[in-house]
Amino acid sequence: MNWSTNAWEHIKPIYNSIVKMPFITELREGTLPVEKFQFYMAQDSHYLEHFGRSLAIIASRIQEVTDMLAFIKFAEGAIVVENALHESYFKEFNLTGKGNMQPACHHYVHSLKSTATLASVEVAVAAVLPCFWIYREVGTFIYENQNTAANPYKKWIDTYAGDDFDVLVKQAIEIADRLASKCTTAQQQAMTDAFCTSSHLEFQFWDAAYTLRTWEDSL
Numbered sequence: 393m394n395w396s397t398n399a400w401e402h403i404k405p406i407y408n409s410i411v412k413m414p415f416i417t418e419l420r421e422g423t424l425p426v427e428k429f430q431f432y433m434a435q436d437s438h439y440l441e442h443f444g445r446s447l448a449i450i451a452s453r454i455q456e457v458t459d460m461l462a463f464i465k466f467a468e469g470a471i472v473v474e475n476a477l478h479e480s481y482f483k484e485f486n487l488t489g490k491g492n493m494q495p496a497c498h499h500y501v502h503s504l505k506s507t508a509t510l511a512s513v514e515v516a517v518a519a520v521l522p523c524f525w526i527y528r529e530v531g532t533f534i535y536e537n538q539n540t541a542a543n544p545y546k547k548w549i550d551t552y553a554g555d556d557f558d559v560l561v562k563q564a565i566e567i568a569d570r571l572a573s574k575c576t577t578a579q580q581q582a583m584t585d586a587f588c589t590s591s592h593l594e595f596q597f598w599d600a601a602y603t604l605r606t607w608e609d610s611l
């Protein structure tokens with residue numbers, strides 16, 4: 393079994409919980425309250441900037457030049473393509489600014505940036521993989537289980553269920569598997585641990601948007 397198949401088996405319970413989250417169910421049905429989507433979009437704008445930075449750090453550290461180019465392209469995709477989606481939603485939902493970064497986003501981006509900087513490069517690649525893979529799976533799950541044609545969140549769904557995103561996801565998985573194939577069992581386990589941590593943080597990110605969780609809530 394290759395590394396990614398095994399890693400996905402590890403996070404299956406997290407993924408199964410994600411697709412049952414109220415945020416995802418209501419996104420699929422088009423009934424998600426706008427204020428929850430606005431919170432998500434604003435936090436995700438912060439997230440994408442730092443996700444892009446993490447990808448650029450990995451690009452500078454990865455050995456193969458072709459992989460470096462792939463990570464540069466991933467970083468550009470996060471900032472240019474995904475953020476454009478956000479900007480169109482910002483206009484549509486009259487969002488004026490992103491506001492402060494809130495706890496779930498803060499936790500996730502700092503986890504990604506410290507892993508990208510301080511962990512081995514294969515662990516760093518594993519840490520960013522859920523950001524690709526879980527989004528493709530969730531996007532595809534929603535796309536295939538839609539019950540309305542007039543969903544205000546259609547652009548989001550189409551982006552992550554689309555062919556362009558799928559190409560990037562396949563490329564990221566292929567790189568992770570190739571790096572893993574040259575690793576010891578202990579190094580592969582460290583990759584799986586990083587993959588699981590980021591998967592948990594994906595869950596937390598959606599949960600925080602649904603509950604509108606801010607720093608002030610814990611005062």
Ligand SMILES: Cc1ncc(CN)c(N)n1
Binds near residue numbers: 436527
């Ligand atoms: C939190 C999060 N994770 C992943 C993605 C998809 N790159 C995203 N837009 N936001």
